[in-house]
Amino acid sequence: MDGVKTGQGEGDTERMADDVSRPLRHVRQALPHDSALRHVQGNAQYIxxxxxxxxxxxxxxxxxxxxxxxxxxxxxxxxxxxxxxxxxxxxxxxxxxxxxxxxxxxxxxxxxxxxxxxxxxxxxxxxxxxxxxxxxxxxxxxxxxxxRPSVTVEDAEARDETVLADYGFGRGDAAAAIAQSPHRLEGSLRIGGQEHxxxxxxxxxxxxxxxxxxxxxxxxxxxxxxxxxxxxxxxxxxxxxxxxxxxxxxxxxxxxxxxxxxxxxxxxxxxxxxxxxxxxxxxxxxxxxTGKRHDMRCDYALGYDDDGVIQGYKVAHLVRCGYSADLSQGVVDRTMFHSDNAYYLPAVRIDTRRLKTNTVSNTAFRGFGGPQGMLSIERAMDEIAWATGRDPLDVRLANLYAAGRDITPYGQKVEDPQIMHAMIAELAESADYRARRAGIAAFNASSRILKKGIALTPVKFGISFTLMHLNQAGALVHVYQDGSVHLNHGGTEMGQGLYMKVAQVVAEEFGIAMERVRITATTTAKVPNTAPTAASSGSDLNGMAAKVACEAIKARMTAFAAEKYGVLAEQIDFRDDRVFIGNESLSFPELARACVLNRVQLSHAGFYRTPEIWWDREKAQGKPFFYFAYGAACAEAVIDTLTGENRITRVDILHDVGKSLNPAVDIGQIEGGFVQGMGWLTTEELVFDGEGRLRTHAPSTYKIPVASDVPEHFKVTLYPNANRTQTIYRSKAVGEPPLMLANAAFCAITDAVRAVAPEGARVPLDAPATPEAVLRACAALQGEALDGESLEAGKTGAGAQP
Known part of the structure; x- marks a missing residue:
C-alpha cells in the first residue's frame, strides 16, 4: 500500500454525527479479503x-x-x-x-x-x-x-432499426449557443466495446x-x-x-x-x-x-470562448445494442448522465439512438455506459486545447463544475464541486505534472521515432441505480447463544470484497472479533427481492441493511441487560468482545446466552432503501444519484511512430472513497479498475466480420492487459474525505468509478500521437488505441498511407469490419 494516504489509521477517532463515539476496531481497517487465502491456495469453491x-x-x-x-x-x-x-x-x-x-x-x-x-x-x-x-x-x-446482417451502427442506421425509442435531454438552446460562440468545432469519436x-x-x-x-x-x-x-x-x-x-x-x-x-x-x-x-x-x-460493453459512435459539436470555456455542447451517441434491449435503457441513459463528466455545460443537448444490430445483445459492464459518455467529453476537452494551444489540463480546469456553475444537464446540483478542484490541484503537484509536461515537450523535440504524452483527467461518477426500485437491500442477521453471528444479505461476491466489508460492519456494530461473524452464501431463500450487485452500490445498500439488522438486535439485547442490571441503556456498551453494563462486564456470548434463556429475539431482517433520490425520465428531471464519487489520474505514455506500439509508463491516482470501509480492498479495486479500463482503451478490440461472426473470441485473438502492461510506477492515494451524505460509516462506492480513471491513459496516448503533427492539428485516434490504430493516426497526421492503400480501408473502428 505504498503511497496510500487514507487519513484513517489505527485507532482513528475522527467521527461523524451518525457514528459511534469510540475508536473503530474493524471498519476503516485494511483487513484482507475473506477468501484471499483460499484464492491463492486454489481452495475457493466455484460452481x-x-x-x-x-x-x-x-x-x-x-x-x-x-x-x-x-x-x-x-x-x-x-x-x-x-x-x-x-x-x-x-x-x-x-x-x-x-x-x-x-x-x-x-x-x-x-x-x-x-x-x-x-x-x-x-x-x-x-x-x-x-x-x-x-x-x-x-x-x-x-x-x-x-x-444480410446489420453489424455496424451505420448498418442499423441505414435500416432504421432500434431496440428502444430514441431519447434525449438537455438544457437551453445548445445549437444557438454554439452558433453564437467565438469558436466552434465538431468531431466524431468511435469507442469500442469490451469483453468481460x-x-x-x-x-x-x-x-x-x-x-x-x-x-x-x-x-x-x-x-x-x-x-x-x-x-x-x-x-x-x-x-x-x-x-x-x-x-x-x-x-x-x-x-x-x-x-x-x-x-x-x-x-x-x-x-x-x-x-x-x-x-x-x-x-x-x-x-x-454473451454480450459486451456497448460500443458507440459519438458525434459532437461545441462552441467555446477565447479562454476555452464551453458555451454550448451537443452530442449524439449512436449505440450498438445488439439484437435485443437487454439493459440498454439503463446503460445508455447512464452514458447520457455522464456525458458531462466533471464539466459544467451551460447549454447542452444529449441525444441517443439505441440501434439494433445482428450481434449478441450488449449488456452491463463496469461503469454501465458512463465510461463512454466521459471519454467523448474528454476528447472535446483535448480538441479545445489543440485548437487554442493551451495546456489540456488548463482547459479542463476552466470547465470544471464550481459554485454557481453546479447544475448538471439533468437538473441535479453538484453539492461539493470544490473536491474536484482540490484533488486535481493536489495530484498535479504530487505527480509533478507541469515539469513533466515541459520535459516531455523537450523529449519529443529531439526524438524522431519515439514520442511521449501526458494527461491528467478527472472523474465524477454518480452513485445509485437510475432505475429507482433497485435502490434497496435486505440483510438477515442471527446471533446464536454461543455469541457467533450468522450474516446473510442480498449482495453477491465476485472478488470485489463486498462480503468482507459487510462483515466488518457487523463485527463493528456488535463489538466482536471478525472470527465470530460467519459469512454465508447469498440465497433468495433467506433475503428476497434483492437488487443486483451492480452500480457500485453493493456496500452502500447491503452494509446499511446489515447495520439496521444489528442495531435492532443490539437494541433488544440492551433493553434486556438494562432491565436485568437496573441501569440506563446509555450505560451499556458493546466492545472488545464484551458488553459493559454500568460497572458490570459480560462477555458477548454470556449476554447472548442470557438473552436466549429469557426469550429475547436475536434475529432480524434488516432493510434499507436509498433516501432522497428520484428521477422522472419523461421530464428528464430529478436527483438520480445519492452522491458523486470523484477521482483524478495522471498518466504518461510512449509510442513508437513506426509500429504504433505504445505503453503506459507511469500512473498517479488520487481517488475519493470517502471514509474507506477497508483501504486495502478499495486500493485493490482502484488498481484493478484502472487496469481494466486501460485494457478497454488500448488493447481490447472486438472485431466482427461482415457476416456478423465475432472473430476475437478467445485469448489468442483478444488481448486483455497482463502484469507486464502495468507501469512500474503505479501510485494510488486515497483522498481523505468523509462522504457528505449519510452512507455506511461515511464511505463512498469504489467498484466502478476507478475504471474511468483510465481515460487519462487514452488521452496520454493521444497526446503522444499529436506530437508527430503540426501545431493545431486534430488527432484521428479512436478507442481502443491499439498499435494498428496508433499507426493509422500517426500516418494520417503525416499525410501518409499504409502499404499504399487508403487509411480508411484499413480502419476497423468500433464495430467495423476488417
Whole structure:
C-alpha cells in the first residue's frame, strides 16, 4: 500500500454525527479479503468445484451458423442418436414463455423461427458427460434462409432499426449557443466495446426437488432475477425456485442479466429429466453467446470562448445494442448522465439512438455506459486545447463544475464541486505534472521515432441505480447463544470484497472479533427481492441493511441487560468482545446466552432503501444519484511512430472513497479498475466480420492487459474525505468509478500521437488505441498511407469490419 494516504489509521477517532463515539476496531481497517487465502491456495469453491450430485447430467448449446435469417430446417435426429444423449431441449419444451429477458420480452431462450445473431442458442443437448453433449451439439442439421446482417451502427442506421425509442435531454438552446460562440468545432469519436473476460465463465447447477421445486447454484450478480426468470420459463411461482451463489470468479456486469439464460436452461433440463443438470460454457462459446460493453459512435459539436470555456455542447451517441434491449435503457441513459463528466455545460443537448444490430445483445459492464459518455467529453476537452494551444489540463480546469456553475444537464446540483478542484490541484503537484509536461515537450523535440504524452483527467461518477426500485437491500442477521453471528444479505461476491466489508460492519456494530461473524452464501431463500450487485452500490445498500439488522438486535439485547442490571441503556456498551453494563462486564456470548434463556429475539431482517433520490425520465428531471464519487489520474505514455506500439509508463491516482470501509480492498479495486479500463482503451478490440461472426473470441485473438502492461510506477492515494451524505460509516462506492480513471491513459496516448503533427492539428485516434490504430493516426497526421492503400480501408473502428 505504498503511497496510500487514507487519513484513517489505527485507532482513528475522527467521527461523524451518525457514528459511534469510540475508536473503530474493524471498519476503516485494511483487513484482507475473506477468501484471499483460499484464492491463492486454489481452495475457493466455484460452481465447477461443487461435488456433483449422483446422476448429474451436462448441457451444451447448439448455436446458429448465421447471423440473420429465417430458420427453414432444424434436424436434431443426429443429435439425439449420438452416444450418451439423454434429451435435446428446444423452445417446444419450455412450459412458460420463451423469454429470458430482464424486462422487454425480446430475448428468447431458444430461437424458434428466426435467428438474430451468429451463435444464437437454437437448442440444448443434455448428456451423461460434457464431452458427449458438446460433440453431439455439432451434429445438428440447420438450414437458414440467410439475410444480410446489420453489424455496424451505420448498418442499423441505414435500416432504421432500434431496440428502444430514441431519447434525449438537455438544457437551453445548445445549437444557438454554439452558433453564437467565438469558436466552434465538431468531431466524431468511435469507442469500442469490451469483453468481460471473467476468469470463471457462465455456469449453473440445477437440482430438482419435491413438488416441482428447483434449487439453482448460479454464477450470477442478480440471484433474484435468476429466480424470477426460471420461475417464468418453467411456469412456477417464484417461491418454488431458490437461487444461491457463494462467489463468482469475476462478473464486471456480464453476470447481471446474462447469467439467467444459462441458469434457466439448466433448470429446464432438471425439470424435463428429473435429474441434476449442469452447464458451463466453453470460453469460445461464452464469447459468442454473451454480450459486451456497448460500443458507440459519438458525434459532437461545441462552441467555446477565447479562454476555452464551453458555451454550448451537443452530442449524439449512436449505440450498438445488439439484437435485443437487454439493459440498454439503463446503460445508455447512464452514458447520457455522464456525458458531462466533471464539466459544467451551460447549454447542452444529449441525444441517443439505441440501434439494433445482428450481434449478441450488449449488456452491463463496469461503469454501465458512463465510461463512454466521459471519454467523448474528454476528447472535446483535448480538441479545445489543440485548437487554442493551451495546456489540456488548463482547459479542463476552466470547465470544471464550481459554485454557481453546479447544475448538471439533468437538473441535479453538484453539492461539493470544490473536491474536484482540490484533488486535481493536489495530484498535479504530487505527480509533478507541469515539469513533466515541459520535459516531455523537450523529449519529443529531439526524438524522431519515439514520442511521449501526458494527461491528467478527472472523474465524477454518480452513485445509485437510475432505475429507482433497485435502490434497496435486505440483510438477515442471527446471533446464536454461543455469541457467533450468522450474516446473510442480498449482495453477491465476485472478488470485489463486498462480503468482507459487510462483515466488518457487523463485527463493528456488535463489538466482536471478525472470527465470530460467519459469512454465508447469498440465497433468495433467506433475503428476497434483492437488487443486483451492480452500480457500485453493493456496500452502500447491503452494509446499511446489515447495520439496521444489528442495531435492532443490539437494541433488544440492551433493553434486556438494562432491565436485568437496573441501569440506563446509555450505560451499556458493546466492545472488545464484551458488553459493559454500568460497572458490570459480560462477555458477548454470556449476554447472548442470557438473552436466549429469557426469550429475547436475536434475529432480524434488516432493510434499507436509498433516501432522497428520484428521477422522472419523461421530464428528464430529478436527483438520480445519492452522491458523486470523484477521482483524478495522471498518466504518461510512449509510442513508437513506426509500429504504433505504445505503453503506459507511469500512473498517479488520487481517488475519493470517502471514509474507506477497508483501504486495502478499495486500493485493490482502484488498481484493478484502472487496469481494466486501460485494457478497454488500448488493447481490447472486438472485431466482427461482415457476416456478423465475432472473430476475437478467445485469448489468442483478444488481448486483455497482463502484469507486464502495468507501469512500474503505479501510485494510488486515497483522498481523505468523509462522504457528505449519510452512507455506511461515511464511505463512498469504489467498484466502478476507478475504471474511468483510465481515460487519462487514452488521452496520454493521444497526446503522444499529436506530437508527430503540426501545431493545431486534430488527432484521428479512436478507442481502443491499439498499435494498428496508433499507426493509422500517426500516418494520417503525416499525410501518409499504409502499404499504399487508403487509411480508411484499413480502419476497423468500433464495430467495423476488417
Amino acid at each position: 465447477d468445484d461443487i461435488r456433483e450430485p449422483e446422476g448429474t447430467l451436462h448441457i451444451a448449446i447448439g448455436m446458429a451458423p448465421k447471423a440473420r435469417g429465417r430458420i427453414t430446417a432444424l434436424d436434431l435426429a443426429p443429435v439425439r442418436d449420438a452416444p450418451g444423449i439423454v434429451t435435446v431441449l428446444t423452445a417446444a419444451d419450455i412450459p412458460g414463455p420463451n423469454d429470458v429477458s430482464p424486462a422487454m420480452g425480446d430475448d428468447p431462450m431458444f430461437a424458434e423461427s428466426r435467428v438474430d445473431f451468429h451463435g444464437q442458442a437454437l437448442f440444448a443437448v443434455v448428456a451423461t458427460t460434457r464431452d458427449a453433449a458438446r460433440r453431439a451439439a455439432r451434429k445438428a442439421h440447420v438450414e437458414i434462409d440467410a439475410e 473476460f471473467y476468469l470463471e465463465g457462465q455456469a449453473a447447477l440445477a437440482v430438482p426437488g419435491e413438488e416441482g421445486d428447483i434449487h439453482v447454484t448460479s454464477s450470477t450478480q442478480h440471484p433474484t432475477e435468476v429466480q424470477h426468470v426460471i420461475a417464468r420459463v418453467l411456469a412456477l411461482p417464484d417461491a418454488y425456485v431458490t437461487c444461491e451463489v457463494r462467489r463468482m470468479g469475476g462478473g464486471f456486469g456480464g453476470k447481471e442479466s446474462q447469467a439467467t439464460q444459462w441458469a434457466a436452461i439448466a433448470a429446464l433440463g432438471a425439470k424435463v429429466t428429473g435429474r441434476p443438470c449442469k452447464i458451463r460454457l466453453d470460453r469460445d462459446d461464452d464469447f459468442a453467446l
